Amino acid sequence: MTVKLGIVMDPLESIKPRKDSTLAMMYAAQERGWRVFEIQQQGLFVNNNEVLARHREVRVSLDETAWFTTLNTTSTPLADFDLVLLRKDPPFDMEYVYTTYLLELAEKKGLLVLNRPSSVRDCNEKLYALQFPDCCPPHAVSRDPQILRDFYEEHQDVIFKPLDGMGGASIFRVGPGDKNLGVIIETLTGHGQRQAMVQRFIPEIEDGDTRILLIN
Template sequence: MKIAFIADPLASFKTYKDSTFAMMEAAAARGHTLYALEPRQLFARDGRVLAEATAIGLTGQRDDWYVPGDTAVHDLAAFDAVVMRKDPPFDDEYLYATHLMSLAERHGARCFNRGQAIRDHNEKLAILQYPDFIAPTLVSRDMAALRAFVTEHGDAILKPLDSMGGDGIFRLTPTDPNLGSVLEVMTGRGTRTLMVQRYLPEIVDGDKRILLIDGVPVDYCLARIPLAGETRGNLAAGGRGVARPLTANDRRIAEAIGPRLAAQGLLLVGLDVIGDCMTEINVTSPTCFREIMDQTGLDVAGMFIAAIEKHCLAS
């Protein structure tokens, strides 16, 4: 198969931990031909979606890890699979890329995840579809309502709706002398919508990333444990990743919502769970493949490529 990866610049990859690189390795090992492009290299002409994509070969090295081949313009539907792996933020350009993916899908392109499914699942807001599995949560731009929520629960986490890696997250209490200032800045004085959730003290045991492949949970999650004195467990914020078997509750959440997400066109999903509560549904470029693979020997990347093969052969 010819598999195109829409991703960040290849030179930016940290191959020792990059999930997209792990996917590429697994695909190459199974005999597939790899192509890479950035979202800026997508364009539409006369109703068709085209891409300026570069064929790449893997060297087996961790530094000079790829060899670029020919760069040419391809119809996106000419690839056997298109894998969207561009990291957030989910800005206008990201949105436009998903619209182009959806247009290409009408002409036969097989995109994973599907453009419409990515648009329909803001990684923060999507949890609101599953209220039985989440902590008390408010989404608002009203500073008085946000302050009242913090006062009601005594300890809360404030999040922007379009960031990743723990960026812009604040832990707030009613007596925090900066509470008013934080709310003013983060909401742009009431012009920007935020999410606030009750603080979950179980974060000290890890913010668990549970991977779903075609609606089925991977048997191990990655618990991202915060640094001492830090609220965020994100690896990008210095958290330490420890692979663990899924608990009964982890599996209960994953098995309850996994098939519903898969049915909407989400082949790969990363659920974030703290304690017994789901906090995010990641659909843009879920990570933690490499950490789970290195610590458990489970071939998560191979499982993902096998799922792509299954869908492509079935269509």
């Protein structure tokens, strides 16, 4: 029996096919003979305690100029899928939280959802790493501008980043004597209203990094 794979993700039109790992997963599933369905965040809804989705079945390719073709579009219960992958990119806002609630409702009724919605909700991409301090550079997290400034004064060459971003968005490297320090801290913290992270810069990052995706 053919496996039906649903993927909650950003619109296929908006991705960068050369480096999008979700597209690679879709292609790998398709090569195994699975049927692949794109589900956008706004397509999830509940009717009488049943979670449904408006989705489109697609055929994907590795052609960077035409990486998908829509086969059909319809709405069905999420329970019709064999499994659903949660691959929506940040920002992790309240709409993202609501998405995890809807998927969790479907999960409790027997649907296999990967990663678990509760885990995605609880494990912030930036803060979860702090549970493994031996793997982290010196760092600080605060909404207090003075605490962030003090860390910068100690280390001089640092990286500032938001807690809810991805893909390098709003990440700033600040070196010795940088005159933009104040405005960077103001922007990231919203004048002290949002938590932000600062880390000591690691020169080795210029050699690139390696990311491992585990699918079990």
